[in-house]
Amino acid sequence: MNMLPGPAQAAAIGLSVALPLLLLCYARIAATGGSGRRFRLGCLSIMVLYAIACIALPGERHLADMLGGLFLLATAMMLWYILFSLLAWGFTLTLLTALVQAGHPLTLEQWAVAYMQGGDLGTFTHNRLKLLVRAGMVITADSKLAPTAKGLAVARLVKLVRLSTGLG
Numbered sequence: 736m737n738m739l740p741g742p743a744q745a746a747a748i749g750l751s752v753a754l755p756l757l758l759l760c761y762a763r764i765a766a767t768g769g770s771g772r773r774f775r776l777g778c779l780s781i782m783v784l785y786a787i788a789c790i791a792l793p794g795e796r797h798l799a800d801m802l803g804g805l806f807l808l809a810t811a812m813m814l815w816y817i818l819f820s821l822l823a824w825g826f827t828l829t830l831l832t833a834l835v836q837a838g839h840p841l842t843l844e845q846w847a848v849a850y851m852q853g854g855d856l857g858t859f860t861h862n863r864l865k866l867l868v869r870a871g872m873v874i875t876a877d878s879k880l881a882p883t884a885k886g887l888a889v890a891r892l893v894k895l896v897r898l899s900t901g902l903g
Contacts (some may be wrong), residue, residue: 741800744807746788750781756898757781758819771870774819778812 740748758777761767767776785808789801833850834841841849847859854862864880867873872886882890 737808741797741803742792742796743785743800743804745804747785747804747807747811748793750785750788754778754781754811754815755819764864770819774816779781780809781812819838876880 754777757780759772761773761777767773785804789796789804830846830850834846837845837849844856847856848854851858851862864873867886868875870885871883872889874881874883
C-alpha cells in the first residue's frame with residue numbers, strides 16, 4: 736500500500752499552503768473589495784487552480800485521489816478562514832484588547848463602552864446587527880427583524896456544525 740499522497744492530493748496540499756499567500760496578494764489590489772469578498776475570491780481562485788491541476792497533471796486520474804484532494808483543500812480553506820477572520824475582523828480579539836487596555840475588571844456595560852469607545856450596549860448591539868444586515872443574513876421591515884434565506888442557511892449550517900462537534 737502506498738501511503739504517499741497522489742498527484743491531486745499533493746496539488747491540494749500545495750494550494751492549501753498557497754492560499755494565505757494569494758490572500759496577501761489580493762490585499763494589495765483595491766478592486767478586490769472587502770475582506771470577506773477577498774477571501775471568497777481567494778478560495779474560488781484556489782478551486783479553479785485545483786481543477787486545472789487535476790486536468791493538467793500527468794499520469795492516471797483516480798477519482799479517490801481527486802476527491803481526497805478536494806477534502807484536503809476544503810479543510811485547509813476552513814482552517815485559513817478561521818485564522819483570516821480573526822485577523823481581518825478580529826471582533827473577539829478586539830473585545831479582549833479593550834478589556835486588557837482597561838487594566839481592571841469591568842462590568843458588561845463598561846466593557847461595551849470600552850469596546851465601542853464611548854457607546855453603550857445598544858450601540859454595540861446595533862453595530863453587530865448592521866453587520867448581519869450588510870451580510871444579507873437579516874432584513875429589517877417595519878422596525879422588525881427577519882432572517883433571509885441566506886441567514887437561515889447559515890444558521891442551519893452553524894447548528895449542524897455544533898451538533899457534529901458536540902457543542903449543541
